[in-house]
Amino acid sequence: MTFIGKDLKVVGTRPIRPDGVDKVTGRANFGADMTMPGMIWGKIKRSPHAHARIKRIYTEKALSLPGVKAVVTAADFPDIAAEEAFAGEAIMDFRDLSRNCMARGKVLYDGHAVAAVAATSPAIAEAALDLIEIEYEVLPFVIDVEAAMAEDAPLLHDTLFTQGVEPKPSRPSNIAKRINFTKGDVEAGFREADHIIERRYTGKPVHQGYIEPHACVAAVAADGQCMIWSSSQGHFMVRQYCAHLLGIDISNIRAMPAEIGGGFGGKTLVYLEPVALALARKSGRPVKIVMTREEVFRASGPAAGSVVEVKLGAKKDGRLTAGEVVLKYQAGAFPGSPVGPGCMCAFAMYDLPNASVTGYDVVCNRPKVAAYRAPGAPNASWGVESCLDELAIELGIDPLSLREKNAARDGTKAVHGPTWQNIGYAETLAAVRAHPHWTAPLGPGQGRGIASGFWFNIGGESSAAVHIAEDGTAAVATGNPDIGGSRASIAMMVAEVLGIPVERVRAIVADTASIGYTFLTGGSRVTFATGMAATEAAERVVEELKKRAAMMWEISPEAVEWRDGMAYPAGPNAGAFEPLSLGEIAFRSARTGGPISAELSINAQGAGPGFGTHICDVEVDRETGAVKILRYTAIQDVGRAIHPAYVEGQLQGGVTQGIGWALNEEYIYDGEGRLDNPGFLDYRIPVASDLPMIDTVLVEVPNPRHPFGARGVGEVPIVPPTAAVANAIYRAAGVRLRDLPMSPPHVLAALDKSDG
Amino acid sequence: MKKYHVSTTINGEPVEFLCEPQQTLLDVLRDTLNLTGSKEGCASGDCGACTVIVDGRMVCSCLMLGVEAEGRTVTTVEGIATGDTLHPVQQKFLEHAALQCGFCTPGFIVAAKALLDENPNPTEEEARYWLAGNLCRCTGYDKIIRAVLDAASEMRREAAE
Known part of the structure; x- marks a missing residue:
């Protein structure tokens, strides 16, 4: 059943989230907040080298320190074979994952885990780390993507041969994969063009920057049953990966979802959980491991750094005739950068008759990248959206008109294959044109830029259960960690279907033994896919409630109508009965067939793609090179905002991460291949005083595949900001920045160059 | 030791x-x-x-x-709360949806209370600089600042009554 276009009572309102009070009073339990009887503390010994062969590990001294209960190294983990895992938005191989959690044979980056200890206090565990001695043979290393692609670059893996090139290479390489999408005749398209522009844009790796470091507690009972409590974007993922990495039956692991203190894609894989399990197994004690902030930066996944080459051809009137993009993405120590999605996103917003997109997935001696909010898309759009702005300036067309002229619409065939249906990109452009921000006056030294962004959004496997209590209140359980308010949106959809106030629906995140399999929280899928499962489960409950009312009235269930949480006779022919409330039916449920509940497991299809366009005003300080964001408006097609305040929050948060990416954030390596800025002092994420209010406009083009019309909303908003900021800087200061971050020294250097 | x-x-x-x-x-x-x-x-x-x-x-x-x-x-x-009664800052955080993951929220609640104890009528800029030592990666600070300013005005209203 669809609720699109219906008069709704709960969906679209702004109730207080069900987990809110616990979070403002300090009662919510995150990864590091768990303790267990007999629990001890684990810590991880990490590589000081960017690339080295592990010759020998001496653990005896550490083991003899009083209080140390176990030490593990790669020898305590099975050496598993290569096997691809479906990791949602990122490619992941179990062999690589195992070696990322605990180095085997070689260390591949500064911070790579080499050994771990568990001891009766954090201080003893720390002291024991210093007693583990490791003999290394230090190897040449390579940090940057183009250096890693060079013929004579130090090789990370002698078993890595470039996929996607013919003939199959005979020599190993750091290029894991080459991919290409082509549409039309690119050469002919460029011949047709009146104007061709070719530019190169670069960006450094940036970290997701969740404020909660990775944390977990693992326990193993004498009969082999394991419990893992951890902060992750998917406790079913934690269960599956730990089982695979340690050779344990999945059913012997119960994974419990802690509250998660931010993830943004960075908690879609495991780092600590398999190590904690191995230590717990060896010591016979529950083991807690919490990363320090330095470990988070050195050893958990940043987003890929990249080099993006863009070539665009257009007619004088701005109509694009051809486009060509080459994307070189750093994967970090193991293959699996998001270059594939990057390639697909590069031109997804445009109706481009002829285009070619080529991507390279390149390993280098950095931490293995992890998904980060629309993984791969910001890198590609940084190039394409900047280049479009440069083209607009060269053609003398305003950048909004250029986008309007070339925007993908329903029926447009995208370069990567699909033909768009029910998309709202043009609607976001129309909303920009109608917005007062677009025409607001600017002061001297100020400039305005726009840029657009796209993300696929995904559906996938989800389970939800709706239970009616004896008093007519309801509980809804799902299997997705709630990363930004999904318990609120799910409770609202269930309340809408049941016809009761949202305060009467309790939403919880159930552990892996208490609900059906649910794919992780990622791809902006939870409100779409899990919301769909919860909605359908609630609809089944309503059918059951009608049946029960029919039984009580001794009429046919078809003669019962459900409205506003009450059963009514469907019409005069059904008979004259006083309506029955949900509570009255529930109270008598023992006499009409037992408890009323429904659990549903689905594989949700039809996630609607998301498009957004942002307007950014900046002021550039010509003395210091500092860029101040004066005003920012994010406009996005969200399908249908279930809880508008949390949808706005997704846009505001994504924009802010994008502004950080644009202006300050970067991984800085020293000459030895060691990370120089593994802390929030030197890796500077935006703070409150850096920003204005972030205005949002929620455009609603309903997604017909979702009962309420919802689309994923969380990822699109990080895509436009880097280019929106650069485009604004150009108009404010007359300098074009093509290398991220646009931090004060870089901006100042560009200003000096233009003045000189 | x-x-x-x-x-x-x-x-x-x-x-x-x-x-x-x-x-x-x-x-x-x-x-x-x-x-x-x-x-x-x-x-x-x-x-x-x-x-x-x-x-x-x-x-x-x-x-x-x-x-x-x-x-x-x-x-x-x-x-920060008094028994079951939330402090206005806590209540306004809920009403303004000023948290997503909620991990930074305890620090913000305490810092905002400290701000309002010292300055019951902060400007937006004063609130932004006071809270600049508290990192939030989810919200972009917009709703946090609105919640704090709204709590301040509610507390002033209550104090005037």
Whole structure:
């Protein structure tokens, strides 16, 4: 059943989230907040080298320190074979994952885990780390993507041969994969063009920057049953990966979802959980491991750094005739950068008759990248959206008109294959044109830029259960960690279907033994896919409630109508009965067939793609090179905002991460291949005083595949900001920045160059 | 390692604890006293997730030793509400949807209370600079600032009544 276009009572309102009070009073339990009887503390010994062969590990001294209960190294983990895992938005191989959690044979980056200890206090565990001695043979290393692609670059893996090139290479390489999408005749398209522009844009790796470091507690009972409590974007993922990495039956692991203190894609894989399990197994004690902030930066996944080459051809009137993009993405120590999605996103917003997109997935001696909010898309759009702005300036067309002229619409065939249906990109452009921000006056030294962004959004496997209590209140359980308010949106959809106030629906995140399999929280899928499962489960409950009312009235269930949480006779022919409330039916449920509940497991299809366009005003300080964001408006097609305040929050948060990416954030390596800025002092994420209010406009083009019309909303908003900021800087200061971050020294250097 | 005996007042209650000399106040709150509302995001004073009020002053509890709490009065996020009645800052955080993951929220709640204790009528800019030591990666700060300013105006209204 669809609720699109219906008069709704709960969906679209702004109730207080069900987990809110616990979070403002300090009662919510995150990864590091768990303790267990007999629990001890684990810590991880990490590589000081960017690339080295592990010759020998001496653990005896550490083991003899009083209080140390176990030490593990790669020898305590099975050496598993290569096997691809479906990791949602990122490619992941179990062999690589195992070696990322605990180095085997070689260390591949500064911070790579080499050994771990568990001891009766954090201080003893720390002291024991210093007693583990490791003999290394230090190897040449390579940090940057183009250096890693060079013929004579130090090789990370002698078993890595470039996929996607013919003939199959005979020599190993750091290029894991080459991919290409082509549409039309690119050469002919460029011949047709009146104007061709070719530019190169670069960006450094940036970290997701969740404020909660990775944390977990693992326990193993004498009969082999394991419990893992951890902060992750998917406790079913934690269960599956730990089982695979340690050779344990999945059913012997119960994974419990802690509250998660931010993830943004960075908690879609495991780092600590398999190590904690191995230590717990060896010591016979529950083991807690919490990363320090330095470990988070050195050893958990940043987003890929990249080099993006863009070539665009257009007619004088701005109509694009051809486009060509080459994307070189750093994967970090193991293959699996998001270059594939990057390639697909590069031109997804445009109706481009002829285009070619080529991507390279390149390993280098950095931490293995992890998904980060629309993984791969910001890198590609940084190039394409900047280049479009440069083209607009060269053609003398305003950048909004250029986008309007070339925007993908329903029926447009995208370069990567699909033909768009029910998309709202043009609607976001129309909303920009109608917005007062677009025409607001600017002061001297100020400039305005726009840029657009796209993300696929995904559906996938989800389970939800709706239970009616004896008093007519309801509980809804799902299997997705709630990363930004999904318990609120799910409770609202269930309340809408049941016809009761949202305060009467309790939403919880159930552990892996208490609900059906649910794919992780990622791809902006939870409100779409899990919301769909919860909605359908609630609809089944309503059918059951009608049946029960029919039984009580001794009429046919078809003669019962459900409205506003009450059963009514469907019409005069059904008979004259006083309506029955949900509570009255529930109270008598023992006499009409037992408890009323429904659990549903689905594989949700039809996630609607998301498009957004942002307007950014900046002021550039010509003395210091500092860029101040004066005003920012994010406009996005969200399908249908279930809880508008949390949808706005997704846009505001994504924009802010994008502004950080644009202006300050970067991984800085020293000459030895060691990370120089593994802390929030030197890796500077935006703070409150850096920003204005972030205005949002929620455009609603309903997604017909979702009962309420919802689309994923969380990822699109990080895509436009880097280019929106650069485009604004150009108009404010007359300098074009093509290398991220646009931090004060870089901006100042560009200003000096233009003045000189 | 030898432990030291510390007498202090936490959230209005007299509290005694034993701690090692290198343990921070945050370690003691979380691991010894089970007050896990204060969070560790960096252990270097950069993120503010561990913010507490000590003798009326806002501090990062990761930068203060447990032994330094001797004789002092400490308020943590667990002590901001009065029984079942939320502090206006807490209530406004809920109403404005000023949290997503909620991990930074305890630090912001404590820091915002400290702000409003000192300055009941902050401008947006004053609120932004006061809270610049508290990192949030989810919200973009917009709704946090609105919640704090709204709480301030509600508290002024209440005070005037």
